[in-house]
Every structure is written in structure tokens, then in C-alpha cells.
Amino acid sequence: QVQLVESGGDLVKPGGSLRLSCAASGFTFSDYYMSWIRQAPGKGLEWVSSISYSGNTIYYADSVKGRFIISRDNAKNSLLLQMNSLRADDTALYYCASLKSFRDAFDISGQGTMVTVSS
Amino acid sequence: DIQMTQSPSSLSASVGDRVTITCRASQSISTYLNWYQQKPGKAPKLLIYAASNLQSGVPSRFSGSGSGTDFTLTISSLQPEDFATYYCQQSYDTPQFGQGTKVEI
Numbered sequence: 001q002v003q004l005v006e007s008g009g010d011l012v013k014p015g016g017s018l019r020l021s022c023a024a025s026g027f028t029f030s031d032y033y034m035s036w037i038r039q040a041p042g043k044g045l046e047w048v049s050s051i052s053y054s055g056n057t058i059y060y061a062d063s064v065k066g067r068f069i070i071s072r073d074n075a076k077n078s079l080l081l082q083m084n085s086l087r088a089d090d091t092a093l094y095y096c097a098s099l100k101s102f103r104d105a106f107d108i109s110g111q112g113t114m115v116t117v118s119s
Numbered sequence: 120d121i122q123m124t125q126s127p128s129s130l131s132a133s134v135g136d137r138v139t140i141t142c143r144a145s146q147s148i149s150t151y152l153n154w155y156q157q158k159p160g161k162a163p164k165l166l167i168y169a170a171s172n173l174q175s176g177v178p179s180r181f182s183g184s185g186s187g188t189d190f191t192l193t194i195s196s197l198q199p200e201d202f203a204t205y206y207c208q209q210s211y212d213t214p215q216f217g218q219g220t221k222v223e224i
Contacts (some may be wrong), residue, residue, distance in 0.1 A: 013152065035214070043221075044206065044216060044217075044219045045155075045157075045163060045206055045208075045216040045217050046216065047208075047213070047214035047216065050213075050214070059211070059213055062120075095162055095163075101213075102210075103151055103209060103210045103211065104168070105153035105165050105169075105174075105208070105210060106153070106155075106163075106167040107165060107210070108155075108162045108163050108164075108165075109162070110162060111162060112162060116221065
């Protein structure tokens with residue numbers, strides 16, 4: 001059974017940094033693309049970033065390009081999101097998701113971790 | 120970027136109603152279209168993948184159709200547990216979600 005557990009969310013000031021983690025279990029982590037998806041309070045879903053099986057192909061939404069860095073550690077079955085130069089509009093619940101390939105649908109099994117950017 | 124437009128943004132319906140939600144892509148995405156259901160305080164749940172394939176465990180009253188730029192999610196007989204927000208998402212290119220459709224009583 002796929003299980004994804006996000007952590008690392010916190011209250012941070014504008015311009016600050018934060019590192020999110022996602023611990024995966026119940027499936028062969030290295031056989032899956034992984035992604036981050038976020039949802040601002042009361043708003044819709046927004047894709048943030050995706051990373052390929054070995055980490056050599058990475059995609060970012062324009063809204064986070066140059067500020068966020070996605071990475072993975074297949075030995076530890078973990079997905080990371082380093083978030084720099086945070087802005088108020090980055091305030092959201094961040095979900096990690098697995099997918100069999102880049103063009104597959106998302107499996108969002110976790111409950112998310114909340115990031116609040118405010119002074 | 121491919122833009123996804125859902126309609127309506129909200130609808131009111133009754134138990135037993137047939138409900139249809141549409142999603143339009145700004146360019147052809149073949150059948151790379153997925154549908155999700157989200158209830159308040161919960162993570163989104165995959166209902167339909169590749170336009171018309173029912174995800175395992177999802178009730179058969181849910182169905183999806185379409186290809187190219189126009190897609191439809193249909194709930195054949197609305198049940199109390201179906202009141203939620205529904206999102207389409209294209210996976211042809213860098214992922215993009217529609218803005219959501221809230222189904223209310």
C-alpha cells in the first residue's frame with residue numbers, strides 16, 4: 001500500500017528558506033516519478049515540480065523556477081523540496097505525489113505539510 | 120503552457136441527479152486527461168485516468184469521456200458522498216489543473 005508522509009512545513013518570513021521532505025513506503029520508490037503539488041488556502045491545485053526516477057530529469061512550474069529545488073534519495077525512499085526566497089504567495093499545503101511516468105496521473109496519498117510565509 | 124478550463128465552477132444538484140462537468144484544453148492533449156475528487160480537509164483522490172479509465176475502487180457511477188481538447192466527467196446518479204470539488208488535470212505536457220468544480224447540495 002502506497003504511503004507518502006510529508007513533513008517540514010512551518011511558518012517562515014518572506015525571503016526565508018524551508019526544506020520539505022516526503023517519506024515513501026509501500027512501493028519501489030525508484031520505479032516512480034515523484035512530484036510536489038500545492039494548494040493555497042481556499043484555492044485550487046497547482047503543480048510545483050516533478051523529478052524522474054533517477055533524478056536526472058526535473059521540471060518546475062514557472063512560479064517556482066529559480067527558487068525551488070527538487071531532489072530525491074532513492075536509497076532512503078525520500079523526496080525533498082528546498083524552497084528559497086519564499087514569498088507570501090507560496091503559502092499553501094504541499095502534497096507529494098507518485099506517478100509511474102511523467103504522463104501518468106498523480107497518486108496523492110499523503111495529507112500534506114503546511115507552509116505559511118508571513119512576517 | 121496548456122491551459123485547462125473547467126465548467127461550471129460550481130453547481131447545485133440533488134441526490135440521484137445526473138451531473139456533468141466539462142474540461143477544455145487550450146490545445147490538443149490526446150487522452151492525457153485525469154479527474155480528481157477532493158473533499159474538505161482531504162487530499163485529492165484520483166477518479167479517472169487517461170480520459171476514460173476508472174481508477175480501481177472508484178464506483179461505476181463515475182465515467183469520463185473525450186479526446187483532443189474537450190472532456191467530460193459524468194456522475195450518473197449523484198450520491199451524498201459525491202458532494203465535493205472536482206478537478207481535471209492534463210498530463211500531456213508539464214502538468215496543469217483546471218480551476219475546479221464544486222458540487223453542492
